Amino acid sequence: MEILNYILDMGGSVVMPIIITIIGLIFGQKFSKAFRSGMTIGIGLIGINLITGLMGDYVSPAAQAMVERFGINLSVVDVGWPVSSAIAFATTIVPWVFVTCFVLNIIMLATNTTKTLNIDIWNYWHFILTGSLVQTATGSLILGIIASGLTFIIVMKFADYSAPRVQEYFGLPNVSTPHTETVSWAPLCILLDKIYDKIPGFNKIKFDGDTIQEKLGFLGDPIVLGLILGAFIGLLAGYEPNALITLAVQMSAVMFLLPRMVKILMEGLMPLSEDAKKFMAKRFPGKEVYIGMDAAIATGSPMVVSAALLMIPITLLLAVALPGNKLLPLVDLSTLPFFMIWPVVASRGNLLRAIITGCLMMTAILYIGTDLAGTATAVAQATNFAFPEGATAISSLDIGAHLVPYIIYKILALF
Known part of the structure; x- marks a missing residue:
């Protein structure tokens, strides 16, 4: 635990360069090339985190202002994914899950049951969260480890299945995304898009980035689009003109800078991808x-960011309108770009389809987050988490987005 915590406390942007350098050496790269690839990817991740952090710094207060302005009052507090990950890492199941997932990945690669070498070790907390929820609900460490292992296997298969679409849409050769709260939704989003293709009239509507720019001209430019969407959120928040303009400019900056941060990451990833292909x-x-x-x-696609900004007020509206929902979306609204990846990719960038799929996804996420609040609160209490003032129950949109873990949790909780 001490060794793992020492490494993981450095964060993904530090852990990733170390892992990339080691893997680069395994694939036959010279140390200088492997080290540069690792550092470039780490720098890209830092850049992405800075820009998404900038988005959170401005979106979260706007969301809070909307909550206060429209009198939204729900009992389960969204504490956000950073708190969820910290709680997961504080549980006793951590080392067992790390060993289980690492061994499973090696076995699956050796037996050709996966093509994915999951180097995203920092995000193993997704599998740890699954195990901690099941362990808390059942009182069984064994069932918790089994739940983590099953989640890992399914997520790896989903990553393989969805990789060709990721590679084509984002231009990421030989890459997959075994990221639980995003790829869990890939099959559903792809299925929904096939249903849209069967709807007469609707299947002819094209509203992707090229079409938007063609129809709107100057207004369809990502910089201007970010400005417009930021101003729209500011209006809903009831901001004064100076605050509204500031928010609009910041969202424009996000739309402009985020794709460039991803390009930096790609600069480091491409040599590794090519050498891995030659090695194999x-x-x-x-x-x-x-x-x-x-x-x-x-998350660097302008359509992903546009869909995420549009989904902020929609998610708040859904939280109020859905009967039985108790989760107040707040902190994790800034992570909506992650949740909107698959609605956008599955629809090949069609913003209208992405928003419709996003509404269905967020409905499910709110209900899952609400249902898991009791167990998530118990896990937090067991790790001595300091609850926000006045909060008696916690959850998050991120916890609600863990679709595969939720299904496994519901099944194993019966034991």
């Missing part, structure tokens, strides 16, 4: 390996 072709002819990365690499 030489030693294992016909065997293909994907590099499993954090879904953050897919």
Whole structure:
């Protein structure tokens, strides 16, 4: 635990360069090349985190202002994914899950049951969260480990299944995204898009980035689009003109800068991807390996960010309108770009389809987050989490987005 915590406390942007450098050496790269790839990817991740953090710094207060302005009052507090991950890492199941998932990945690669080499070790907290929820609900460490292992296997299969779409849409060769709260929704989003294709009239509507720019001209430019969407959120928040303009400019900056941060990450990833392909072709002819990365690499698309900004007020509206929902979306509204990856990718960038799929997804996420609040609160209490003032129950949109873990949790909780 002390060794793991020492490494993980450095954060993904520090852990990832170390892992990339080691893997680069395994794939036959010179140390200088492997080290530069690792550092470039780490710098790209830092850049992405800075920009998404900038978005959170401005979106969260706007969301809070909307909550106060429209008198939204729900009993379960959204504490956000950073708190969820910290709670997961504080549980006793951590080392067992790390060993289980690492061994499973090696076995699955060796037996050709996955193509994904999951190097996103920092985000193993997704699998740890699954195990901690099941362990808390059942009182069984064994069932918790089984739940984590099952989640890992399913997520790896989903990553393989969805990788061609990720590679095509984002231009990420030999990459997959075994990121639980995003890829869990990939099959559903793809299915919904196939249903849209069967609807007469609706299947002819094209509203992707190129169409928007063609129809709207100057207004369809990502910079201007970010400005408009930011101003729209500011209006809903009831901001004064100076605060509204500030928010609009900041969202414009997010739209402009985020794709560039992803390009920096790609600069480091491409040499690794190419050398991995050569390594496998030489030693294992016909065997293909994907590099499993954090879904953050897919958040740089202007359509993903646009869909996420539009979904902020929609998510708040859903939280109020849905009968039985108790989760107040707040902190995790800034992570909506992660949740909107698959609605956008599945629809090939069609913003209208992405928003419709996003509404269905967020409905499910709110209900799952509400249902898991009791167990999530118990896990938090067991790890001595300091609750926000006045809060008696916690959860998050991120916890609600863990679809595969939720299904496994519901099944194993019966035991």
